[in-house]
Amino acid sequence: MELRKSYFADQRKDGLHEIGQGRPRLDSPGHVTGKTAYFADRNFPNMLHLKMVRSPHHHARIRSIDTSEAEKHPGVVKILTAKDVPHNVYTILILIQIGPEDETVLADGKVRWKGEAVVAVLAETERAAQEAAAKIKVDYEVLPAVFDMEEALKPGAPLVNEYHGQNYYLYDSGECRKVRFGDVEAGFAEADHILEQSYQSSPIEHAPTETTGCVVVPEGNDRFTCYTNTQAMFFTLDNASIILQMPGSKLHFVGGTVGGGFGGKVDVIVEPIAILGAKLTGRPVCFIYSREEEMQISSPRAAEKVVIKDGVMKDGRIVARKVTGYTDAGAYSRHSPYGAQKGAAHYPGPYTIPNVWIDTYCVYTNRTPSSAMRGFGVTIGDFALEVQMDKLARLIGMDPLEFRFINAYRDGDMKAHRQPTEGAALIECMQEASRAADWPVAEKFMAMSSYTKGA
């Protein structure tokens, strides 16, 4: 690997000795010898196995739950329903004051997506837990469901989540996150061309090789040790503390070793119920998602829809951009209000556009709750924006890379969400990309810099 030190040489104290060097990973010796201890490698005597009874419906009222047959099943030790969970309605971002609490640990009177956890069964073996779970009778009254974001926003659509009261997240700015910069209509009036395009994506599953789970051990000192593959240790500890109404000092979380996450293990799903099971039985509890659960139950990346309208001049300048973004949160918030908000700040892209209008909606539907995944909130937006950039370049007959140089943001430019640009390096990256890809651009673009104006 070549390290170009010519860029930003005056901004650096230099001494970059590590970049470009191969350094052994500290965890690799454990990986290659099979000694790395993942949570499921912890095995304890008398450990119970937890299995969930899940909703077969996308949206339904629960009339009754009958656990009597399951209780008699050999090997069953404990069956948990909503009434057993001390603080059953929660939302993970409450830790940073993003409410309301809108999700149940175990369904209480209603299910809002297919696969929602309703009853937890703890048994001596995985097989006994599975068999007993199949004997639990839940009587459902199926309700109309909504799966499309634009349908969900229409008046009269089935209400997905009563804790919100409407099928979108209510920001302090109203029904969507808004960015207003300049005068977008004046920009469109001035533009030589206008291009409006719509981009859509489906949910994406992270599919880590190690499925989500945890092992919980009740300790002699009245604490609980939770071995987990969460990617969000302290979020999980704090939310478990709220859900279980148990001081954090009673919870000892052990983790950091994750068999693939990609953002799919930042929700707080398995730990609280497993800790509760350990507390109520006094025995170690293991709760591991099957591969099917990992694919169907764990949060995917949200489906998104992005509608972009751009005004562009023949000389290559984008003079106006209007974006409406929709993020499909599924039935519950989890990290989606934050993801949609990130999108709002991001949609102008790394480009300086004088007139910008952005609305982004976090929408509730009866689909699997979505959450974090690698750059969520901006990844799909970037796909849409860069396809749009190519289309705009084609529209005005300009080279797509030169078109990006013309619009690239540079230090000092004001971004649409009122953050001045600092430390930009887009131009330098594109110059390197031009060389590396052998995609030449005009000399004036190769002479440009992120921190000086002109050219």
Add this chain to the structure above:
Amino acid sequence: MAKVPVQFTLNGSEKAEFVEGGTTLLHALRDKIGDTSPKGGCHQGTCGACSVIIDGELKLSCLTLAETCGGTDIRTTSGLAEAGVLHPLQRAFLDAFATQCGFCTPGMIMAAKVLLDHTPNPSRDEVVEALSGNICRCTGYEPIIQAVLTAARANSQNAA
């Protein structure tokens, strides 16, 4: 449920266990014998994380019943290093940055070991084919392929 006695060699040591009918070798190795180097990723024979070597052949331990393993010689990644010295494959995986999360690594190493045992100087295509039953989700296939080719070269140099 009735338990069945089963006896085999694991990485050179004799093991004897009573297992319930239907117990997988993966479960027996991990939860009864305590060798957690084979991993359970899918429990349905598609990810390769549970790969072990039985009598010289690569097998998926999640699809192998423990009771069918009586009298066999079973090898796992935890038994590959000898007297603390890493096997050339382990060394190559370390040096080539062929691990990230590490969950697929023991299975990958088993698949690579069987390949090199049968084909000491494999082509790149043969390496790709041999690893095709092992899924890596941190998208590290290229360094893994390089590691196997490097280990093969190291082996042939040692032999020369």
